[in-house]
Amino acid sequence: xxxxxxxxxxxxxxxxxxxxxxxxxxxxxxxxxxxxxxxxxxxxxxxxxxxxxxxxxxxxxxxxxxxxxxxxxxxxxxxxxxxxxxxxxxxxxxxxxxxxxxxxxxxxxxxxxxxxxxxxxxxxxxxxxxxxx
Numbered sequence: 001x002x003x004x005x006x007x008x009x010x011x012x013x014x015x016x017x018x019x020x021x022x023x024x025x026x027x028x029x030x031x032x033x034x035x036x037x038x039x040x041x042x043x044x045x046x047x048x049x050x051x052x053x054x055x056x057x058x059x060x061x062x063x064x065x066x067x068x069x070x071x072x073x074x075x076x077x078x079x080x081x082x083x084x085x086x087x088x089x090x091x092x093x094x095x096x097x098x099x100x101x102x103x104x105x106x107x108x109x110x111x112x113x114x115x116x117x118x119x120x121x122x123x124x125x126x127x128x129x130x131x132x133x
Contacts (some may be wrong), residue, residue: 021059028064030056031083035066047072055083060133065089066129075086089130092123 031057041051050071064083077093092107107118
């Protein structure tokens with residue numbers, strides 16, 4: 001049984017949806033803002049020096065995407081989530097290597113957009129694709 005954003009996308013593409021793309025973009029922005037604010041990032045993680053987000057309604061996938069970027073001293077992390085379904089689609093963390101001036105990246109990508117093993121380039125491409133379709 002189809003429900004939620006997938007059903008909305010099918011109805012919209014068939015010209016039968018009560019929602020326009022502008023409505024879905026607006027709902028996505030409001031829900032992403034609410035999701036981001038509900039996490040209380042700086043209270044939960046007091047060592048964060050920076051936290052920000054971007055959101056986008058991905059019309060191809062019928063998903064409201066939020067990408068949260070954090071910085072904690074020298075380490076950084078990026079999380080990509082589907083706001084409508086409350087699921088994480090991927091993450092990437094750059095951790096400084098104490099023996100050299102390099103970083104070690106740990107990342108994961110869900111099978112929604114890419115089945116491949118995660119690398120820095122693939123993760124960046126994954127995020128770019130999610131935020132532009």
